[in-house]
Amino acid sequence: xxxxxxxxxxxxxxxxxxxxxxxxxxxxxxxxxxxxxxxxxxxxxxxxxxxxxxxxxxxxxxxxxxxxxxxxxxxxxxxxxxxxxxxxxxxxxxxxxxxxxxxxxxxxxxxxxxxxxxxxxxxxxxxxxxxxxxxxxxxxxxxxxxxxxxxxxxxxxxxxxxxxxxxxxxxxxxxxxxxxxxxxxxxxxxxxxxxxxxxxxxxxxxxxxxxxxxxxxxxxxxxxxxxxxxxxxxxxxxxxxxxxxxxxxxxxxxxxxxxxxxxxxxxxxxxxxxxxxxxxxxxxxxxxxxxxxxxxxxxxxxxxxxxxxxxxxxxxxxxxxxxxxxxxxxxxxxxxxxxxxxxxxxxxxxxxxxxxxxxxxxxxxxxxxxxxxxxxxxxx
Numbered sequence: 001x002x003x004x005x006x007x008x009x010x011x012x013x014x015x016x017x018x019x020x021x022x023x024x025x026x027x028x029x030x031x032x033x034x035x036x037x038x039x040x041x042x043x044x045x046x047x048x049x050x051x052x053x054x055x056x057x058x059x060x061x062x063x064x065x066x067x068x069x070x071x072x073x074x075x076x077x078x079x080x081x082x083x084x085x086x087x088x089x090x091x092x093x094x095x096x097x098x099x100x101x102x103x104x105x106x107x108x109x110x111x112x113x114x115x116x117x118x119x120x121x122x123x124x125x126x127x128x129x130x131x132x133x134x135x136x137x138x139x140x141x142x143x144x145x146x147x148x149x150x151x152x153x154x155x156x157x158x159x160x161x162x163x164x165x166x167x168x169x170x171x172x173x174x175x176x177x178x179x180x181x182x183x184x185x186x187x188x189x190x191x192x193x194x195x196x197x198x199x200x201x202x203x204x205x206x207x208x209x210x211x212x213x214x215x216x217x218x219x220x221x222x223x224x225x226x227x228x229x230x231x232x233x234x235x236x237x238x239x240x241x242x243x244x245x246x247x248x249x250x251x252x253x254x255x256x257x258x259x260x261x262x263x264x265x266x267x268x269x270x271x272x273x274x275x276x277x278x279x280x281x282x283x284x285x286x287x288x289x290x291x292x293x294x295x296x297x298x299x300x301x302x303x304x305x306x307x308x309x310x311x312x313x314x315x316x317x318x319x320x321x322x323x324x325x326x327x328x329x330x331x332x333x334x335x336x337x338x339x340x341x342x343x344x345x346x347x348x349x350x351x352x353x354x355x356x357x358x359x360x361x362x363x364x365x366x367x368x369x370x371x372x373x374x375x376x377x378x379x380x
Contacts, residue, residue: 129173156324166355170250172222178346179319180230186288206255221252292371307360313367
């Protein structure tokens, strides 16, 4: 089940979308005629870091020229003319979705991303991968409440050397493996002072653990999984190899786990309370946290602090890594500068802010506080 972008109801948003309806180009004509010379475009705004976003609504550009630029930049290949036309039509629809996302999420920048030739269904199936859908798995393990007073105003584990480079999951629904591995990498750094690049492929190939409360939610390589299942697998298997000894392939293969090459052992894991102050305290004291969220706005995200007016909090479909938070992210609809979370994604450095996503803090935005877990590693 895919949740579409919610209907726009706010007066300000409706005013922005009226610009869309006033354009002489017919959206229907765009879909029926892939050679139509006009299409909605993302333009430059010098007031927002000169990055691409919607300026005062819309602009026009030759549709096929824009699509060809997209193909060249992202090295896309379509084998037949029929496939080319099909992807062009999806591209046009996604440009309109980017307009809608910009209206709903005005403090972020939305526009052309590497995923503009994919339908919402394709995007979710290929590039997300957290299981559970509309039901958030409930962990019985729960961390005791921590003292959240005295936390720094801003905090970033990247600055302390606990985060590996942004990785690329490719066309494989293995986000859960990258989220879990990132958390283990951070926990091991805190325990040993060494940052190791650990193997997601081991989880993709070997982990078949099922959730204790939802037997249908079993880790299944590129078919999806859960971070807490991955922790259970690592405890049972004995540990996780390094990337160098078990490199990522972007597809599920035969399990080649070698216990003799274990680099990190997992001792325990725990689910974090939904209170965002508790999440911040655990982040500071326990290291980067694995979280699930609703990725609907991430398909068109380019930069800025994402703070959508409407984003489902129960439909979680993507696993990412929470690495820090900031104190002053501009939010025009939330009365000035507001705090935000810093999130590491697994779609490569050419997505978002060099592979990272900033999401406003304090509102449980897009369900980011519903599936949060920390891990503890063993020290030899």
